[in-house]
Amino acid sequence: MYRYDEFDHAFVSDRVEQFRDQVGRRLSGELAEDAFKPLRLMNGVYLQLHAYMLRVAIPYGTLNGRQMRMLAHIARKYDRGYGHFTTRQNIQYNWPKLNELPDALADLATVEMHALQTSGNCIRNVTADHFAGAAADEVADPRPYAEILRQWSSVHPEFSFLPRKFKIAVTGAERDRAAIQVHDIGLHLKKDDDGRIGFAVYVGGGQGRTPMIAKKIRDFLPEEDLLSYTTAIMRVYNLHGRRDNKYKARIKILVHETGAEELARQVEVEFAELKNTELKLPEKDIAAITAYFAPPELAPRAEGWASLAQWKKADAEFARWVQQNVQPHKHPDYGMVTISLKPIGGIPGDATDVQMEAVADIAEEYAFDEIRVSHEQNLILPHVALADLEPIYRGLVAAGLATANAGLITDIIACPGLDYCALANARSIPVAQELSLRFGAPERQAEIGELKIKISGCINACGHHHVGHIGLLGVEKKGEELYQITLGGSGDENTSIGEIIGRGFEPEKVTDAVEVIVDTYLRLRLDPSEIFLDAYRRIGPQPFKDALYGDKTAAAA
Amino acid sequence: MADKVLTANRLSDGISVWLDAAGTWNEQLQAAFVARHKEAVDALEATGKQALADNKVVDVNVVDVEEVDGVLRPLRMRERIRAEGPTIVYAAGYSGLTATAAPAA
Numbered sequence: 001m002y003r004y005d006e007f008d009h010a011f012v013s014d015r016v017e018q019f020r021d022q023v024g025r026r027l028s029g030e031l032a033e034d035a036f037k038p039l040r041l042m043n044g045v046y047l048q049l050h051a052y053m054l055r056v057a058i059p060y061g062t063l064n065g066r067q068m069r070m071l072a073h074i075a076r077k078y079d080r081g082y083g084h085f086t087t088r089q090n091i092q093y094n095w096p097k098l099n100e101l102p103d104a105l106a107d108l109a110t111v112e113m114h115a116l117q118t119s120g121n122c123i124r125n126v127t128a129d130h131f132a133g134a135a136a137d138e139v140a141d142p143r144p145y146a147e148i149l150r151q152w153s154s155v156h157p158e159f160s161f162l163p164r165k166f167k168i169a170v171t172g173a174e175r176d177r178a179a180i181q182v183h184d185i186g187l188h189l190k191k192d193d194d195g196r197i198g199f200a201v202y203v204g205g206g207q208g209r210t211p212m213i214a215k216k217i218r219d220f221l222p223e224e225d226l227l228s229y230t231t232a233i234m235r236v237y238n239l240h241g242r243r244d245n246k247y248k249a250r251i252k253i254l255v256h257e258t259g260a261e262e263l264a265r266q267v268e269v270e271f272a273e274l275k276n277t278e279l280k281l282p283e284k285d286i287a288a289i290t291a292y293f294a295p296p297e298l299a300p301r302a303e304g305w306a307s308l309a310q311w312k313k314a315d316a317e318f319a320r321w322v323q324q325n326v327q328p329h330k331h332p333d334y335g336m337v338t339i340s341l342k343p344i345g346g347i348p349g350d351a352t353d354v355q356m357e358a359v360a361d362i363a364e365e366y367a368f369d370e371i372r373v374s375h376e377q378n379l380i381l382p383h384v385a386l387a388d389l390e391p392i393y394r395g396l397v398a399a400g401l402a403t404a405n406a407g408l409i410t411d412i413i414a415c416p417g418l419d420y421c422a423l424a425n426a427r428s429i430p431v432a433q434e435l436s437l438r439f440g441a442p443e444r445q446a447e448i449g450e451l452k453i454k455i456s457g458c459i460n461a462c463g464h465h466h467v468g469h470i471g472l473l474g475v476e477k478k479g480e481e482l483y484q485i486t487l488g489g490s491g492d493e494n495t496s497i498g499e500i501i502g503r504g505f506e507p508e509k510v511t512d513a514v515e516v517i518v519d520t521y522l523r524l525r526l527d528p529s530e531i532f533l534d535a536y537r538r539i540g541p542q543p544f545k546d547a548l549y550g551d552k553t554a555a556a557a
Numbered sequence: 558m559a560d561k562v563l564t565a566n567r568l569s570d571g572i573s574v575w576l577d578a579a580g581t582w583n584e585q586l587q588a589a590f591v592a593r594h595k596e597a598v599d600a601l602e603a604t605g606k607q608a609l610a611d612n613k614v615v616d617v618n619v620v621d622v623e624e625v626d627g628v629l630r631p632l633r634m635r636e637r638i639r640a641e642g643p644t645i646v647y648a649a650g651y652s653g654l655t656a657t658a659a660p661a662a
Contacts, residue, residue: 027569029612047616049639052571097570347645418635419643422616427638429645479633 001062001370002147002292004112011154012109015116019043020102027099042122044115045101048422054078054093054101055118056108060128060146060170061089061373061380063113065360068371070111072356078104083356085341085349087413087464088167089127089373090118094420116154121162123153123234127169129177130374133295134382136330140189140197142170142178144290145226148281152227159234163241164249166234167206170199179375179491181205181214182467184251185233190220198222203233203263204255207461211497212252215260217267223286225271228279232270236263296368296383301333304386311390318393320442321404326389335386337367338406339379339396344440348414348432349377351401358399366392376452377413378406408445409453409518410436413464417457417474418481424457426474426481427507431455434511439518448518450531454489467491469533470517471498472510483510487517487544488536499541502549513548520547559621559632562589563601564639565614573639574614576604582614586629586640591622 004012019039026036040046044055056071063071071091075083078100079093086092096104108114117124126146133141149168153159159166171178172189180186186202199221205214221229237251240258255263312319326335339359341349351359359379363371366388372380384392396402405411412435415421417428432455439445454468458475465471471486482504489498505513518532520543525535536544563576564586574582575589583589592598598619605617621632631637638644 026612032612033609033615047566047571049635050571050573050642051566099569418638419645424635427644429643433645476634481634 001064001143002059002289008112009109012112012114012116013106015043015114016102016105016109019105023098023102038120040098041119042116043101043105044118045096045098046119046422048094048416048420049418050420051095052098052101053420054096054104054115055086056091056093056113056115057118057125058090058113058373059150060126060132060143061130061375062128062132062143063371063373064369065364065371067111067113068356068360068363070108070113072353072360074104074107075353075356077107082350082352084347084416085351085373085377085379087375087377087415087462088118088125089130089375090125091373092416094416119165120160121164121166122160123149123156123162123166123168126150126153127167127178127183127375129171129173130372130376130380131177131327131336131382132172132372133293134329134334134336135173135175135177136328137173137175138330139174139191140172141290141293141295142172142187142189143293144286145187145189145199145223146170147289147292148226148286149230152230159238162234162238163243164246164251166237166251168230174493176491176493176495177374179464179467179495181493181495182207182211182464182491183214185230186214187226192220196222199226201229201233203267204252204260205495206250206252207464207466208250209247209459209461210250210252211461211466212256213495213497214252215255215263217260217264224281224283225275226281228274228277229267229271231279232267232274235270236266240266296370298331298334298383298385301385301387304333304389308386308389317404318390320446321393321402322389324404324408325406326384329383333386335384335389337381337384337389337392338374339381339401340403340405340411341378341401342405342411342436343400343403344405344410345433345437347429348412351379355399355401358395358401362392362395376411378411404442405445407450407452409439409448409451410445411452412436413452413454413468415456415458415463417455417463421457421462423460424474425459425476426457426483428455428457428463428472428474431472431474431483431507431510435514438511438515447528448522448532449528450533451518452490452533453514464491465489466497467495468498469531469536470514472514475504477504481507483507483513485510485513485517485548487541488533490533496537501541502545516547517544520544558593558595558598560624561592561598561601561619562586562622562629562631563592563605563617564589564620564636565605565608565617568612568615571615575640576601576608580604582608586622586631589622589629591624591629592619 201218202214367381414432418424456463486498
């Protein structure tokens, strides 16, 4: 993984000391809140319902054991012993004290971590496929390009005060695990007919109150043009993006109002000016960054096949976990392990300090010291020998981290919702917990198969409800919570925005409503291989409306 | 007019607080001074403005409450959760919050 050079170290340390000075001046009264707020936001510090919140960046979701231990230390020393992994592959702490935050950031800097650009109208943490560098279906590792974008976008003077925040995602495989089509810019790494590496470029996707699927404006952008072309997009957006209305300020609105074709033309005009400037990436620079992400040397471990078969035979729970949470690696003797942060009845994405340290221990001992955070709020060990799966599983069981539900109905994405978030209108976590308990029996989950439920506590859609196979949006109606259900959303290579199915449900009725939807699917699917999303796309919303509301009139009410 | 209390978040640690009858910022909603007429609400708003200017608290708001059997209850769920903390039931074996939560003030 990437290692800081002297410049990076000095830069992050300087920023910590700068923030320490700003906090000191705020606490002494020298700085008023209006002046301080943008400064704290630039350092990832929000004010939530109960306390401040610190959002720490985990670039493209990649970290090592030492960094994970530091996240545990921050949770223990500066918070209440836990953290919340987010859909942007970051981590949030819910209870830090303002006067201690400079120390927390100084501690993070010792392991090359920070909270810069985790807020504000700038280019945010660049996200990537959580199986990067390990997936069998990958054309190339997307992380070197995400790192190049990170370096280029860090405190970029031209792009630090954009009309609105800006999110970029990169995937290196045909199967999109990074949800690139609901990002401001989505980059799909591919090879052209001559075997050159480049990108299909998507622009103007996003969720929030106006969900939109990104438009492809370039079929193939050679890798050396990554920064010049991205700069061209940013310039068009910075110039023409709306600043008069916060809700219309994202690039998706510009793309929508301008038209993708015309926007692409404007980008090409800028790009022509920038193409052969200092922004052109030299081959040796790409190679140097790529070298940081070289995969570990994976020795043949063929003995794992026989051991695995024996272990699975001896322990049905282990077999279930392997079946659900271990994916094929590009090396046949290895696998990619998903550590579920979705215990049955638990809080999606939360991990305690002890759990974080357990993951660090396991990663260091068995997984080449590499950990990922997925945008689905789980942790990943990308390189694990099949021969080591059993001891890893035992370690995860001891830490309460061995829930065998990756990709199943209880692998729910949920934003913090009204339990923490100052923007929320309704709670998300308790809804996720109740659904998890309702569907938590292993046999039932297995019968239902792949089904992604995503829950947001407000229209900002941090819980990605628009792209949930079943999406739940919490709203406030007459002072009470109400949950609107959408069906048929998807955040993969066939991205779709879910359709609102009818009137919303009260908190005490929403779990029953989801069960009706699931039962309807089970009744109407062709066979168990037809997953919920495929069945919905085949049969449409009407059978679900009929099951939920009895007749069309009620659904429209 | 609904009864009203003055709430904010403490500058130094962000913890939710309510203005009590002694004019101090208290971590308990139940200790809050309740304004029941316009003049009292005006006084609350003026106090809030001053406290913000004095850099003691941030995000100062007057919120509606009702008193039921001597217990104050904010009308909006958002404010009830601010007063009572997250409503989350932690899963069995999850000791993160309970093990290290700050004792109630």
